[in-house]
Amino acid sequence: MPVTIVNHSDDLIKYISKLNLEFSTSQINHLLNLITGLINLEGKKNLSNLNRNFLNTTNRSNLSRFLTTSPWDEETVNSKRLQFSCNKLIEAAQKSNEPIFLSIDDTMISKKKESKHIEGMTKLFSHVSRKTEWAHCQVALNGKSGDLSIPLDFKVYLSKGYCEEQKTEFKSKNDLAYDLIKELDFVKETLTYLLMDSWYSSSKLIMNALALGIYSIVPLKSNRKIFPEGIEIQLKEYEKLIDKSSLNLVTVKGKDYYTYRYEGNLKGIENAVVVFSYELNGDELKNPMYILSTDICLSNREIISYYLNRWDIEVSFRYQKDSLGLCHYEMRSLKGIKRYWYIIYLAYNYLTLKNEETSKSIGTKIQEEKMQSKISEINIILELKAKGYSKVEIIELFIKNTKKIA
Numbered sequence: 001m002p003v004t005i006v007n008h009s010d011d012l013i014k015y016i017s018k019l020n021l022e023f024s025t026s027q028i029n030h031l032l033n034l035i036t037g038l039i040n041l042e043g044k045k046n047l048s049n050l051n052r053n054f055l056n057t058t059n060r061s062n063l064s065r066f067l068t069t070s071p072w073d074e075e076t077v078n079s080k081r082l083q084f085s086c087n088k089l090i091e092a093a094q095k096s097n098e099p100i101f102l103s104i105d106d107t108m109i110s111k112k113k114e115s116k117h118i119e120g121m122t123k124l125f126s127h128v129s130r131k132t133e134w135a136h137c138q139v140a141l142n143g144k145s146g147d148l149s150i151p152l153d154f155k156v157y158l159s160k161g162y163c164e165e166q167k168t169e170f171k172s173k174n175d176l177a178y179d180l181i182k183e184l185d186f187v188k189e190t191l192t193y194l195l196m197d198s199w200y201s202s203s204k205l206i207m208n209a210l211a212l213g214i215y216s217i218v219p220l221k222s223n224r225k226i227f228p229e230g231i232e233i234q235l236k237e238y239e240k241l242i243d244k245s246s247l248n249l250v251t252v253k254g255k256d257y258y259t260y261r262y263e264g265n266l267k268g269i270e271n272a273v274v275v276f277s278y279e280l281n282g283d284e285l286k287n288p289m290y291i292l293s294t295d296i297c298l299s300n301r302e303i304i305s306y307y308l309n310r311w312d313i314e315v316s317f318r319y320q321k322d323s324l325g326l327c328h329y330e331m332r333s334l335k336g337i338k339r340y341w342y343i344i345y346l347a348y349n350y351l352t353l354k355n356e357e358t359s360k361s362i363g364t365k366i367q368e369e370k371m372q373s374k375i376s377e378i379n380i381i382l383e384l385k386a387k388g389y390s391k392v393e394i395i396e397l398f399i400k401n402t403k404k405i406a
Contacts, residue, residue, distance in 0.1 A: 007376055008032045008033075008036050009036070009369065009372060011354050012035060012036065013032065016028065016031065016035075016346075019077075021077055021080060023072060027066065027070060030066040030070075031066075033050070033063070034050060034063065034066075034340075034343050035346055035347045035350065036373075037049075037050035037054070038324050038325050039324070039370070040369060040370050046325075046329070046330050047064055050063065051063055064331070067333075067336040068333045068336035068339075074335070074338060077346075078342045081342075081345065082153055082183075084349075085143070085150050085349050086152065086184065086185075086186055088148065089144075089148060089150065089152075090186050090190060092146040092148035093190055095146060096145060099145065099190070100144070100187075100191070100192045100193070101143070101144045101193050102141060102142070102184075103141070103142040103143075103144070103194075103195045103196070103310045103312060104140070104142075104177045104180065104195070105196070105200075105310075105314070106137055106138060106157065106173055106199075107317045108126055108133070108136075108137055109138070109327050110129075110134065110327070111135060111136075116134045117332065118332050118337075119334035119337070120156060120334040121134050121135065121136060122135065122136075122137070122158070122162060124137055136156065137156070137157040137173075138156060138157070139173050139177055139180065140153070140316070141177075142313035142316050144309050144312050148352070149312040150348075150349060150352045150353070151313075151316045151320070152184075154341065154345070155176040158171075173199070173200070174202050174204065174205045177205055178205055178208050181194065181209060182208075182212060188213045193215045193306055194214050194215065194216045195216075195218070195306070195307055195309060195310035197219060197310070198220060200218065201218045201220050201221070201224075203266070204268070206218065206269060206294060207268070207269060210294050215293065215294045216292065217291065219290060219291050219292070220291075220292050221235075222236035224266065225266065226238060226264065226265070227266070228262065235276075235290045242276065244285065246260070247260055248260070248300065250299075250300050250301040252304045252308065256279075256280065257277050257278065257304055258277075258278040258280075258285060259300040260275070260276040261274075261275055261276075261300055262276070263296055266292070269294070272296065273292070273296050273303065274291065274292050275290075275291045275303050275304065276288045277289045277290075277291055277300075291304065293306075316348070319348070319362045319363065320344055320348065323363065323366055324344050325344065326341070326344055348362065351366065351369070384397070
């Protein structure tokens, strides 16, 4: 059932006030409207629909101008949100006595071909549709420790061609991944692991992370080279030499893995562990996953267990797309789009940290927010009725948005 927004959550107002964003009153109101609308609105969350959902609606162009031309520094806003969330992550690590897990991955935000003139769009191959699509691409960072899992930051991947046109520096996805982690200031004091898929397994990124004090746990492609006893050999060729009867069985979250451990040099990495991890397919072993860890003190079970925390970033992408409108923007300005995405991160971080109830899923918290908005809507109807508003006047106020609350 659609919800008409009559006010903002007290919890949301408290969260935004803690960030000290130095916005004007009107800017704060636009920000609260956008976050509340993104959480509560069903269906497409473009500016027209977001604006239409509020009782005291204003011109749609006001929201558009807030995102595209209003004088506020989105990088400063994002930095304050990030620092607040990192502090909460450190608190969770101290409380749980667990490491901090940083997951990096990228996500495509596909658009129709007619939208290709939107700033920053490029052709990218979609592993979902199995074809090339026009899209934006985020390289994103998620943090987890204990019960807290929270999206931390993102960088926009821009193609070489676009960077040449704009006369800006091109950065690969691995470059952007390094930019995301080098801005974190807690890793020197907190045990931290970087979890990535094989697309981010470059020796340069792994060694740069290690220089920052961050261990990496990342699967490798089968053609990666190792040097047992000084002999260069690809992982897939070395795997053929392993005596399968010598594999060690470890159990992680109720699932069995048969493992073999290599410790030594890899091309570009002086010393690391590679766990050959096999799952059973009936009575046969599946092809192994080769999981690298630059923390050589971890056991095989710990390496596999830690790596499974990477799944949280996939959950984050799903909620951003399915529930918070990550793909619903219709602006042409890349600046406006980035601001829209930063506000989605504000909404997600608010939901995650709301009342410190980190054990509840984001989906549950969204439903609670919608229920609270519905209760507020019912209360205002009862108040209007008590003030003597007729049924017709109340309907006009809520459906046509032609009047204001007295």
